[in-house]
Amino acid sequence: MSMDEQIKQAAEVLDAHTAEMIKWHFSPETGSPFWLDWANKQDWNPLEEVATFSDLCEKFPNFQDEWLRDLPNEVWVPQAYKGRPFNIFETGGTTGMPKQRIGWDDFRIDYSAFSETLSDEHFPRNHYWMMVGPTGPRRLRLAIEHLANERGCSCYFVDLDPRWVKRLIASKQFDQARAYMDHAVDQALTILKHRSVSALFTTPKLLEALAERRDLIKAGIKGVFCGGTTMDKQYARFLVEEVCEGGKIGFVPTYGNTLMGLARHHPIGPENDYSIAYYAPQPRAVLRVIDPDTNQTVPYDDWGRVELTTLTKEFFMPRFLERDEALRRKPWSEAPWDGVAEVRPYGAMEKNIVEGVY
Amino acid sequence: MKKPHIPCLRLGEDYHSLNESEVKDYRDGSVKATMSQVNAGIIRRDLLNIGKAREALQKFSTRELVDISAKAGELFLKDDLPLGGDGTMQSAQSYLETLSSTSGLPHVMVQRNMDKIHYALTHLELILNGLTRGIDFGTLDEGHGEQSGSPVCFYPTTDALGLVMPSNSPAVNSLWLPSIALKIPIVMKPGRDEPWTPYRLIQAFIAAGCPREAFGFYPTDHEGAGDILRLCGRALIFGDKSTTDQYAGDPGVQVHGPGFSKILIGDDMIERWPEFIDVMTSSISDNGGRSCVNASAVIVPKYAREIADALGKSLGPLKPMPIDDPKAVLSGFANPKMGEWIDSALEADLATGGASDATAPYRDGDRLVRAEGGTYLRPTIVHCESMDHPLSNREFLCPYASVVEVPQSQMLGAIGPTLVVTAVTENESFKKELLRASNVERLNLGPISTMKISWDQPHEGNMFEFLYKRRSIGMAA
Numbered sequence: 080m081s082m083d084e085q086i087k088q089a090a091e092v093l094d095a096h097t098a099e100m101i102k103w104h105f106s107p108e109t110g111s112p113f114w115l116d117w118a119n120k121q122d123w124n125p126l127e128e129v130a131t132f133s134d135l136c137e138k139f140p141n142f143q144d145e146w147l148r149d150l151p152n153e154v155w156v157p158q159a160y161k162g163r164p165f166n167i168f169e170t171g172g173t174t175g176m177p178k179q180r181i182g183w184d185d186f187r188i189d190y191s192a193f194s195e196t197l198s199d200e201h202f203p204r205n206h207y208w209m210m211v212g213p214t215g216p217r218r219l220r221l222a223i224e225h226l227a228n229e230r231g232c233s234c235y236f237v238d239l240d241p242r243w244v245k246r247l248i249a250s251k252q253f254d255q256a257r258a259y260m261d262h263a264v265d266q267a268l269t270i271l272k273h274r275s276v277s278a279l280f281t282t283p284k285l286l287e288a289l290a291e292r293r294d295l296i297k298a299g300i301k302g303v304f305c306g307g308t309t310m311d312k313q314y315a316r317f318l319v320e321e322v323c324e325g326g327k328i329g330f331v332p333t334y335g336n337t338l339m340g341l342a343r344h345h346p347i348g349p350e351n352d353y354s355i356a357y358y359a360p361q362p363r364a365v366l367r368v369i370d371p372d373t374n375q376t377v378p379y380d381d382w383g384r385v386e387l388t389t390l391t392k393e394f395f396m397p398r399f400l401e402r403d404e405a406l407r408r409k410p411w412s413e414a415p416w417d418g419v420a421e422v423r424p425y426g427a428m429e430k431n432i433v434e435g436v437y
Numbered sequence: 438m439k440k441p442h443i444p445c446l447r448l449g450e451d452y453h454s455l456n457e458s459e460v461k462d463y464r465d466g467s468v469k470a471t472m473s474q475v476n477a478g479i480i481r482r483d484l485l486n487i488g489k490a491r492e493a494l495q496k497f498s499t500r501e502l503v504d505i506s507a508k509a510g511e512l513f514l515k516d517d518l519p520l521g522g523d524g525t526m527q528s529a530q531s532y533l534e535t536l537s538s539t540s541g542l543p544h545v546m547v548q549r550n551m552d553k554i555h556y557a558l559t560h561l562e563l564i565l566n567g568l569t570r571g572i573d574f575g576t577l578d579e580g581h582g583e584q585s586g587s588p589v590c591f592y593p594t595t596d597a598l599g600l601v602m603p604s605n606s607p608a609v610n611s612l613w614l615p616s617i618a619l620k621i622p623i624v625m626k627p628g629r630d631e632p633w634t635p636y637r638l639i640q641a642f643i644a645a646g647c648p649r650e651a652f653g654f655y656p657t658d659h660e661g662a663g664d665i666l667r668l669c670g671r672a673l674i675f676g677d678k679s680t681t682d683q684y685a686g687d688p689g690v691q692v693h694g695p696g697f698s699k700i701l702i703g704d705d706m707i708e709r710w711p712e713f714i715d716v717m718t719s720s721i722s723d724n725g726g727r728s729c730v731n732a733s734a735v736i737v738p739k740y741a742r743e744i745a746d747a748l749g750k751s752l753g754p755l756k757p758m759p760i761d762d763p764k765a766v767l768s769g770f771a772n773p774k775m776g777e778w779i780d781s782a783l784e785a786d787l788a789t790g791g792a793s794d795a796t797a798p799y800r801d802g803d804r805l806v807r808a809e810g811g812t813y814l815r816p817t818i819v820h821c822e823s824m825d826h827p828l829s830n831r832e833f834l835c836p837y838a839s840v841v842e843v844p845q846s847q848m849l850g851a852i853g854p855t856l857v858v859t860a861v862t863e864n865e866s867f868k869k870e871l872l873r874a875s876n877v878e879r880l881n882l883g884p885i886s887t888m889k890i891s892w893d894q895p896h897e898g899n900m901f902e903f904l905y906k907r908r909s910i911g912m913a914a
Contacts, residue, residue: 253663287478291485313455314476321482352455 085415089361093416094131096362096390101129104157104395113146113154114395132365135388136374139397144170144338147178155181157392168218168337171241177216180337185363185393186218189340190226192360193333196343196413197230201302201329202278205231211267211281211289214238218337223280235274237266239285264288271298280304283318290322306333306341309423316353333357334422338396339364339387345411345418354406354421358414364389366419368407371400376417377407385419401425442521443472443632445656446639447483448490449649451522458656460630463541463771464810470520470535472632477661480624483653484668487597490622493648499574502618503561508645509638510558514551518640527637536607536633537760541769541811544761546724550607553890554638557611560892561618567893568615568901577619581910590910595670595689597624597653598904601662602635603675604628604771605727605834609693610635612673615900617642617651624653624669626662630771666690671903691898695832696729696856698887701871702737703862704845710740711747713861713884717838718751720859720887722816725768726836730857730879732887733832735840736848745795745820745840752816752836753799757808767836769811776812779833780805783817791822792829795840824851849874857887 080088104110105118105125118125129135147155152167165181208227214220214236227234239259247256267289270276276299279286283305289295295303303323310318310332323330334357335341342357342364359366368383369376377383385401404425408418443460444451454473461468494502512518513529520527527535533547542550557564569577572589576582581590598616600623603609616623627635632654639652655661666672666684673691674684681694700717702710720732737744758765770776783804787794795818796804804815816836821829829839830853843851849870852858859881860871871880879894881887 287481291481311456313474314478316455317476317478322478 082410082412082415085412086410089410089415090132093362093365094133097132097135098130100390100392100395101125101135103159103392107158109157109159109392111155111157111395113150116154132388135397136367141371141386142396142399144178144399147180148176152179152181155394160393166218166221167216169216170337180218180394182218182393185340185391186222187225188391189360189363190222191229193341193343194226194229197302197304197331198329201331202230202304203232203301206277207275208232208234208278208280209237209267209270209276210234211237211263211279211285212239213241215240219335222341227278232278235270235276237263237270239263239282260285260288264292268293271300275299278302278304280306282306283310283314286318287322295322296324296327300328302329302331304331304333306335310355311421311423312353312355315347315355319347319353334419336401338394338399339366339389342366342419343414345408345413356406356408356411356418356420357422358411358416358418359387361414361416363391365416367417368405368419379407379409382406384425385422440468441470441525441527442523443470443636443656444522445473445475445479446649446652446654447479448486449643449652452479453522458629460539460632461771462538463769463812464538469539470632472656474656474658475661477657477664480653480655480657480661480664481668484597484624484664487622487624487653490648490650490653491593491596491620493650494617494620494622496648497620499565499577499618499620502620502647503565503574505642505645505647506561506614506618507559509641509647510555512644513558513638513641514555516641516644518637518644520636520640532633532637536631539630539633539771540604540607541760541771541813542607542725542727543758543765543768545763545765546768547607549724550634553608554611554614554634557614557892558641561615563893564615565618565901567891568899588910588912590908591905592908593621594904594906595621597622597669597671599623599665599669599672600625600635601665601672601674601676602626602628602631603693604630606724607631607634608724608728609675610638612693612900614638616904617647619901619904621671621904622651622653624655624665626655626657626665628675629656632656691903693729695733696731697734697830697832697853698730698732698857699734699736699852699855699859700732700887701848701852701858701860701862702735703860703864703867704738705864705867706861707738707740710737710744714744714747714751716859716884716886717744717748721748721818721838722752722755722766722836723886723888725766726816727768727834728888729832730887730890731832731836732857732859733838734830734852735838736843736852737840738845739842741840741842742795742820745793745818748818748838748840749795749797749799752818753796754801755816755836757806757811757813757815759809767813767815769809769813770834773812775834776805776814779814779835783819783828783833783837786827786831787819789827791826792819792839794818795820849876852876854878857881859883859885859887 104114168180169177210223224234319330332344332355333341340360342359345356347353347355365388367386369386371384385403385405387399389396402425403422405419405422408420410416444453454475456474457471458474459468460470515529517526517528537544537547598621643649675693681692684690684692757767806813814835819828819839821839821841829841854876857879858877861884
């Protein structure tokens, strides 16, 4: 099938999925109180006017993530899930009430699908993983464990609280931030010393810190699955060429969060200047790179703001503006829809953003 | 024409980063070169292998490295040297013109800075002699020996000298030059606007026969600079007070901030003040007023208003001149916002009362001017009624000084930490007080410009004592 045909087919799948999700979330027998109530207050009917993804982009305003903080969790329970206890996952946050997303099976579905993108060479089956990074109330902790389990592996965990790191850095307590990072790295090295681990999930900064203190290849690491912060081209190149020793350790950068799931990356190397492009797990989630003032996608290879739409039976989130900006990339044969590349905090060129070890 | 690219040097090897910054002309913002910008992790990883750099230097004797330094000095001053890794060569004249165009320093000042660096490199034996108080090179090579009949033994305090360099004045590079002959590799973050001088110096050293591994040149971000300071056992940082305050008290970091250098005139010489106006003028304005050794205050027991007026008359009329004019005395700002900030800070503090701009009556126009295609600040002399005034002890990146009356008996207490004091006095009791003062780094007794450097004496800390420590040694006969 030609690339054009693949793109067309993927768009048709997305349109059909969009229509199905609209029907699900805006029908009284399946929808959640929040969306049913929201629809009642509009002078238009999503069930009648949204048949395609393009309709959704035109008709729905940006999702306000404050709703996830200010409203009780129950309003997000679709009728079809009523009575089933849910997981409560939190997003970022440093102080005050965090934003919360509830869920049931989405993380398993998302990460099982993601498992198909991992190679057995770098992420061997039936072995052990280790996650060094934010666990706590995040979806990521359960998701990584599920991903490991999906591949017949079990996973060790070393926690790191990014909210605390952000506070330390914002208050210029750099020594404390470094000590906290060392504390996490010490624990990870202890596990590596005493247990056999072949795959790591961690943040880039922690990966660097681990590699500075231990030869990861000699430690048995074959693959690293990395996410959680900005990786510009130079940084990605450094991680691949030096930390992962030019491919001896498989390096899998990811872009994801509690609200989306996990976007896979296009292979990187000298041929594309290590520019990491991510592709959302469409049709369950859709990433657009837009000009927020016009709600139109920017031209390919231009910078724009990242917009996320999540379309699962558990969660409907139309047109949420992420706090990130990215380059819009062309569809790819493995993911024949738009990608987002060189993701960085929105306005990063104009102001300092606290990212720290996370 | 293709713009040169200045790569990072990782243990001497070129590394072209995917992230680049631009070094721009101070006048029109045109790009003169791109420069590789590396992430801090690169520096941390290279520091894990810094032992190789030190081993490479240790293969040479101190004498050989002194000779290499002298040869490097000649090459730096006169020859074509590589600029980037693509075979591009840079002549001395091209270096002078390019540095001038990005720093705002007139050609004549760049030439003086080149001459200073050349002198330092070609007189390294004299400098090492001053730093080590005459220890012979054989003792330095062996690590132990005898001096004045007593056994001496030295060990290095670090495997690398970290350097976080400024952009304001090329001659500050002379401070790290002895490190190579002392067999300590350098790990440098160059100033954002002034990569030219350290890069050319490194190329001169390599061309003269120095092992390239001895040079780490890492244009990097704040995190990278922090790691250089944290991870090199010994490091130098240059910056403003807010930067240097962060490292005050850290024995591994030598802080080079504002000098707050001053001229003091004693009771015994004050009636002769007109004789010293020239030395005051040069102390305040040489090198465009950009050095930490430029005088930023004149402290006198009386005649402050008259002296301020005389300095105003001497400096006030100075204005920007073409960059290649040999009489140019003012430097343009690579970052025009810096000039604007200084001007507004001066105006705000003058508005608080208790001080007056003594240059204003002799300056035809504003202090902040756009001329010769760039942004300039014309000289400013401020008469302050007391040392309590916020402008009495300040330093700006332009010819600036306050003139304040303070009784001689209170002068040393009033001046605070001072890099260079030129004290014009012949009074023995005042001289003794000055010689005992712990807040003065360098003391000139008599009408000597604060800008005059004694190469055979330490400047802002002794590099040998910073890089080596003495220990007791016993050896069985």
